Amino acid sequence: MAIASAPGRNRDHFIIPALIERIGMDAVIVNEIRKSFNSYPAVDGVSFSIKKGEVFGFLGPNGAGKTTTIRILSGLLKPSSGKALIMGNDVVKEPVEVKKVIGVVPETSNLYPELTCFDNLVFAGRLYGMKSEKVKTKADELLTMFGLGEKRNALFSKLSGGMKRRLTMAASLIHEPPVLFLDEPTTGLDVMSARALREIIQSLKQKGTTILLTTHYIEEADRLCDRIAIIVKGRIIVIDTPEALKKSVSAVNPSLEDAFIEITGLKSELMFQEKEGGR
Amino acid sequence: MKDALRAAFFIALKDMKTYYFKPPNISWGILFPFVFVLAFYLRNPVDFSPLIPGLLALSLLFGTTSMEAIVITFERMTGAMERLMLYPVSTLTILAGKIAGGAFFGISVTAVLLLGLFFIFPLDIANPLLLFVSIIISSAAFSALGAFVSVAVKQVFEAQTLANFFRFPMIFLSGVFIPVSALPPSLRPVAYAMPLTYSVDILKVSFGYTAEILPTAVSLAVLLAFTVVFLALSVKIMNGRMT
Numbered sequence: 001m002a003i004a005s006a007p008g009r010n011r012d013h014f015i016i017p018a019l020i021e022r023i024g025m026d027a028v029i030v031n032e033i034r035k036s037f038n039s040y041p042a043v044d045g046v047s048f049s050i051k052k053g054e055v056f057g058f059l060g061p062n063g064a065g066k067t068t069t070i071r072i073l074s075g076l077l078k079p080s081s082g083k084a085l086i087m088g089n090d091v092v093k094e095p096v097e098v099k100k101v102i103g104v105v106p107e108t109s110n111l112y113p114e115l116t117c118f119d120n121l122v123f124a125g126r127l128y129g130m131k132s133e134k135v136k137t138k139a140d141e142l143l144t145m146f147g148l149g150e151k152r153n154a155l156f157s158k159l160s161g162g163m164k165r166r167l168t169m170a171a172s173l174i175h176e177p178p179v180l181f182l183d184e185p186t187t188g189l190d191v192m193s194a195r196a197l198r199e200i201i202q203s204l205k206q207k208g209t210t211i212l213l214t215t216h217y218i219e220e221a222d223r224l225c226d227r228i229a230i231i232v233k234g235r236i237i238v239i240d241t242p243e244a245l246k247k248s249v250s251a252v253n254p255s256l257e258d259a260f261i262e263i264t265g266l267k268s269e270l271m272f273q274e275k276e277g278g279r
Numbered sequence: 280m281k282d283a284l285r286a287a288f289f290i291a292l293k294d295m296k297t298y299y300f301k302p303p304n305i306s307w308g309i310l311f312p313f314v315f316v317l318a319f320y321l322r323n324p325v326d327f328s329p330l331i332p333g334l335l336a337l338s339l340l341f342g343t344t345s346m347e348a349i350v351i352t353f354e355r356m357t358g359a360m361e362r363l364m365l366y367p368v369s370t371l372t373i374l375a376g377k378i379a380g381g382a383f384f385g386i387s388v389t390a391v392l393l394l395g396l397f398f399i400f401p402l403d404i405a406n407p408l409l410l411f412v413s414i415i416i417s418s419a420a421f422s423a424l425g426a427f428v429s430v431a432v433k434q435v436f437e438a439q440t441l442a443n444f445f446r447f448p449m450i451f452l453s454g455v456f457i458p459v460s461a462l463p464p465s466l467r468p469v470a471y472a473m474p475l476t477y478s479v480d481i482l483k484v485s486f487g488y489t490a491e492i493l494p495t496a497v498s499l500a501v502l503l504a505f506t507v508v509f510l511a512l513s514v515k516i517m518n519g520r521m522t
Contacts, residue, residue, distance in 0.1 A: 076364055078522045099367035106365075110358030114297045126289045127366040129282055 027210035033082035044234035057225035065234040066214040103172030109164035113157035128175035142170040162193025290376025307345035312338035332482035333455030342385030347425025348438035381422035405487030417478035423509035
C-alpha cells in the first residue's frame with residue numbers, strides 16, 4: 001500500500017525531471033498542490049498521477065478537498081502552489097490547452113435551462129471549435145447513447161434530475177476528451193439513473209478514457225475504480241487498488257467501507273497528531 | 280484570434296436566444312426606454328425633436344446594461360457561467376461574447392424606437408453613417424459598463440440596482456435634457472467622466488446639431504476607450520475570483 005508522502009517539503013527539483021519522464025505514461029500528474037481559502041488549507045500538498053485509461057477514484061468525507069482539487073485541475077481555480085499536468089499541459093500556464101483535452105461533469109447539472117437538449121450539446125460542441133455538421137451528428141449520437149433521443153427537443157429545465165445529469169455528462173463528452181473529471185456524478189439520483197450512469201462510465205473506461213471520479217458512494221468506487229485515493233482534510237492519506245485497501249485493514253473479510261473507515265479513522269488521526277506535534 | 284471571435288459569436292448568439300425576453304430585460308431594457316420617449320413626447324410634442332438623440336442614447340444605455348445584468352448575474356446564479364469557464368476559451372472571449380450580445384440587444388431596441396419615431400416625425404438625419412457608427416460604438420461602451428457592474432454582484436436585482444446608481448445620474452448630467460455647458464461648473468467634470476455624455480454628443484452631430492464636448496472622432500475614440508477599460512476591469516474581476 002502506497003502511503004502518500006508527508007506534505008510540506010519543497011521537492012520540485014527532484015520531482016520535475018521525474019514528471020517529464022512520466023508525461024508519456026500518465027494522463028494526469030499532480031504534484032504537491034495546495035490551495036488555501038482565508039488561510040484554511042482546503043487542499044494541502046496533494047500529489048498523485050493517473051495512468052492513461054485508468055479510472056481513479058477520489059474518496060473522502062465532505063469538505064475533504066475533492067471538489068477543490070477537481071476545480072484546480074479544470075482550470076476554475078488557481079492553486080496557491082504546486083504543479084499539475086494534464087496530457088502534458090500545465091493547468092496554470094496552459095489552461096486553454098488543458099480545457100481542450102478534458103471533459104468535466106460538475107457537482108451540479110449546470111446546462112442552459114432555456115435551451116433544448118440538442119441545442120445545449122450543439123452549443124458545447126461549437127465552443128470546442130467543432131464544425132456545424134460534425135457537432136450535430138455527435139449531439140444526436142450522444143443523445144441516443146445516453147437514452148435521451150426522445151428528449152432531443154425538450155428544454156433542459158423540463159428534464160428530471162437523472163436526465164439532467166445524463167445530459168450534463170453528454171455535454172462533457174461532445175469533443176471526445178481523453179480525460180474526464182466526474183464530480184459526484186450519481187449523487188441524488190434514483191437507483192436506475194445511477195446505474196445507467198455507472199454503465200456509461202464502464203463503457204467509457206473500455207474505450208480508454210482516463211477518468212477521475214469523486215464520490216461519496218464507496219461501493220461505486222469499489223466497482224468502477226482501478227485505484228482509489230482517500231483524502232481527508234485536504235491531504236491524501238493513501239492511494240491503492242480497492243483490493244489492496246481491503247487487505248490492509250484488520251477486519252475479517254473486510255469491505256471497502258471497512259477499509260475506508262479504518263484508514264480515515266486511524267491514519268488521519270495519527271497524521272494530524274503528528275502535524276499538531278510539529279507546530 | 281479567429282477561434283476566439285467564433286466562440287464570442289456563439290456565446291452572443293446563445294445569449295440572444297436565451298435571455299432577450301426575460302422579465303427584467305423587458306421592463307428595464309424595452310419598456311423603460313419606450314415609456315421614457317412617450318412621456319417626453321406627450322409633454323411637449325412641438326419641441327420634441329431636439330431630445331431625440333439623447334433619448335436614443337438613453338435607450339441604448341438601458342437596453343445594453345439591462346441585458347448584461349441578466350446574462351451575467353443569471354448565469355453566475357445558475358452555475359452556467361462556471362460551465363462557460365470550462366470551455367477552452369479565455370475570460371476575455373467569454374465577456375466579449377456577453378458584451379456583444381448585450382450591445383446587439385441595445386441596438387435592436389433602439390432601431391425599433393428609431394423606426395417608430397421615423398413614422399411619427401420627419402426625422403432629419405444629417406449623417407446616417409455617423410448615426411450607425413455612433414449607435415454601434417455607444418452600445419459597445421454601455422454594454423461593457425453593464426458587464427463591469429454585473430460581474431461585481433451576485434443577483435439580478437443587485438445588478439439592476441447598481442446599474443441605476445450609474446444610469447440615473449447620467450440621465451441628468453450627460454446632456455440628454457440639459458446641455459453640459461449649462462451645468463454648474465462643479466458638475467461638468469462628472470459629466471465628462473460619463474460615457475453617455477460622448478454618446479449624446481455624437482448622436483446630436485449625426486442629427487445635424489453641433490458637437491458640444493469634443494470633435495466627433497475624439498468622442499468616438501473616448502467611447503472606444505471606455506469599452507476597453509470596462510472590458511479589462513470585468514476580466515480582472517472575473518479572473519480574480521479564480522484565485
